[in-house]
Amino acid sequence: MPPRPSPPAQLFPHRLPRPLLLPVTALKHLREQVFLAGDEGWTGEERTDIGGDASVSPTPTYIGCRGWPRHRVRCIAGDADTTDPSSGTSTSLRDWSSPSSENTSDGETEADVETRGLAFFAEMATQAASPSKEGRYSYEEYKETADWLLANTEHRPMVAIVCGSGLGNLADLLKEQVAFKYEDIPNFPKSTVPGHAGRLVFGNLNGKPCVCMQGRFHMYEGYPLWKVTFPIRVFHLIGVQTVIVTNAAGGLNEDYRVGHIMVIKDHINFPGFAGQNPLMGPNEDRFGPRFPPMSDAYDRDLRKLALSASRDLGFAAELHEGVYCGLGGPSFETIAECRFLNRLGADAVGMSTVHEVVVARHCGLRVLGISLITNQAVMDYNSEARANHEEVLKAGRESEKMMEKLLTTLLPRIETNNNVN
Ligand SMILES: O=P(O)(O)O[C@H]1O[C@H](CO)[C@@H](O)[C@H]1O
Numbered sequence: 417m418p419p420r421p422s423p424p425a426q427l428f429p430h431r432l433p434r435p436l437l438l439p440v441t442a443l444k445h446l447r448e449q450v451f452l453a454g455d456e457g458w459t460g461e462e463r464t465d466i467g468g469d470a471s472v473s474p475t476p477t478y479i480g481c482r483g484w485p486r487h488r489v490r491c492i493a494g495d496a497d498t499t500d501p502s503s504g505t506s507t508s509l510r511d512w513s514s515p516s517s518e519n520t521s522d523g524e525t526e527a528d529v530e531t532r533g534l535a536f537f538a539e540m541a542t543q544a545a546s547p548s549k550e551g552r553y554s555y556e557e558y559k560e561t562a563d564w565l566l567a568n569t570e571h572r573p574m575v576a577i578v579c580g581s582g583l584g585n586l587a588d589l590l591k592e593q594v595a596f597k598y599e600d601i602p603n604f605p606k607s608t609v610p611g612h613a614g615r616l617v618f619g620n621l622n623g624k625p626c627v628c629m630q631g632r633f634h635m636y637e638g639y640p641l642w643k644v645t646f647p648i649r650v651f652h653l654i655g656v657q658t659v660i661v662t663n664a665a666g667g668l669n670e671d672y673r674v675g676h677i678m679v680i681k682d683h684i685n686f687p688g689f690a691g692q693n694p695l696m697g698p699n700e701d702r703f704g705p706r707f708p709p710m711s712d713a714y715d716r717d718l719r720k721l722a723l724s725a726s727r728d729l730g731f732a733a734e735l736h737e738g739v740y741c742g743l744g745g746p747s748f749e750t751i752a753e754c755r756f757l758n759r760l761g762a763d764a765v766g767m768s769t770v771h772e773v774v775v776a777r778h779c780g781l782r783v784l785g786i787s788l789i790t791n792q793a794v795m796d797y798n799s800e801a802r803a804n805h806e807e808v809l810k811a812g813r814e815s816e817k818m819m820e821k822l823l824t825t826l827l828p829r830i831e832t833n834n835n836v837n
Pocket residue numbers: 579580581609632634662663664665745766767768769804805808
C-alpha cells in the first residue's frame with residue numbers, strides 16, 4: 417500500500433472545536449476520484465456512490481472510511497490514523513488518492529483533476545471555518561442571513577409563501593418586488609429541482625407584505641433536513657408571522673381529481689417515523705422548545721379562512737380539507753404504498769412540506785398548508801398511469817390562476833399573528 421501524502425496544510429487554516437457534518441454537495445467534485453481508506457489502511461476502493469452527509473474532523477487531512485455505512489465518508493484527523501503521513505506536502509489529488517486513479521476520464525489532465533481536488537478541499541476548509549456546530553446551522557448563521565436580507569431590502573414581510581412544484585409563478589403576484597437568487601444569499605442552499613427557480617422574492621401581495629420562496633429544498637436532493645428547513649427560521653427572524661406552504665401532491669382520496677385543492681388539515685411525517693426530523697440534534701432554545709406539540713400544526717383559523725375564501729371564489733366543488741403525507745422521495749409510490757397510505761388516513765402524498773411545518777411550528781409561526789392535486793395516485797393494478805414530474809409541473813401551470821385567486825383573496829384577510837378576519 418503506497419503511503420498517501422496529505423493535502424496541503426494551508427487549505428485547512430481553521431481548527432474546529434468538534435466534528436461537523438458537511439453536505440454531500442461538498443463532495444461532488446470528487447465523485448469519481450474519492451478513494452477510501454478502511455480500518456486496515458488505504459484500500460484503493462473507488463467509490464462513486466457517495467451520498468448523505470460527510471463529516472470533517474477538527475484537523476482534516478484526508479478522506480477515509482472507518483467502517484461507516486456505505487453512504488458516508490469521513491475526514492479523519494491526521495493524527496487519528498497511523499497510516500496517514502500527515503507531514504506530506506503533495507497537492508496532487510491523483511498522488512493523494514491512489515495509484516489506480518491514474519486513468520482520468522473524459523480527457524481530464526492531471527492539472528484538471530488536481531484543480532477539482534483542491535476546489536473540494538477549499539470548500540471543505542471554508543465550511544470548516546463556519547461557526548456551525550455538528551453540521552447544523554448555528555443561531556448566528558440564521559441571524560447572519562436574516563440581517564443580510566433586512567439590510568438588502570426595505571420590505572418587512574408578515575407572510576412567507578413557499579411555492580410548490582409548478583407553482584413558482586405565484587411569486588409574480590408580488591408588487592414592488594425585490595428578488596434575490598438563493599446563491600447570492602449568505603448560507604442559503606441552492607435549488608436543484610426543475611420547476612423550483614431558486615429565488616427569494618419580497619413584495620406586496622394585495623397590500624400584504626410577503627416573501628415568496630420560488631423553489632424549496634427537498635430531502636431527496638441530498639439535503640439534510642436542517643438545510644431543507646433553513647429558510648423557515650430565517651423567516652421567523654425577519655419578522656414573518658405566518659407561513660403558507662403550498663405543494664404539488666398526488667391525490668390518494670378517491671374523490672380528489674387533478675386540479676383540486678386540498679387545504680391541509682393535518683400531516684403524517686413519514687420520515688419522522690424513521691428518525692428523520694429536522695429538530696433532531698441539540699435543541700436551539702432561542703427558536704423553540706425541545707418537544708413541540710404538533711396537534712395544532714395547521715392553524716384552525718387560517719384553514720377556515722382558506723375554505724371561506726375558496727367558497728367566495730366559487731371553488732367549493734374543487735376544494736377539500738385533508739391529510740397530507742410527506743415521504744422522502746424521489747421515487748413515486750408503488751400501488752401497494754398508495755393503498756397503504758390511503759388506509760392510514762392520508763388524502764394526498766408528496767415529498768415536502770412536513771419538515772418545513774415542523775420547524776415553523778417549533779418557532780411559533782402559524783401555518784397554512786395548501787396542496788394542489790397534480791396527479792391521482794395509482795391505486796389499481798390494471799392502470800396504465802405512471803406518475804411523473806412533467807405531469808406535476810403541467811398541472812401546476814394549469815391551476816396557477818386558481819391558486820393565484822385563492823392567495824390574492826386570502827392574503828388581505830390575514831391580519832396579525834393573533835387576529836384573523
Ligand atoms: O412538494 P413540492 O415541492 O411541491 O413538489 C412535489 O412534486 C415533486 C414531484 O413531482 C416533488 O418534489 C414533490 O414533493
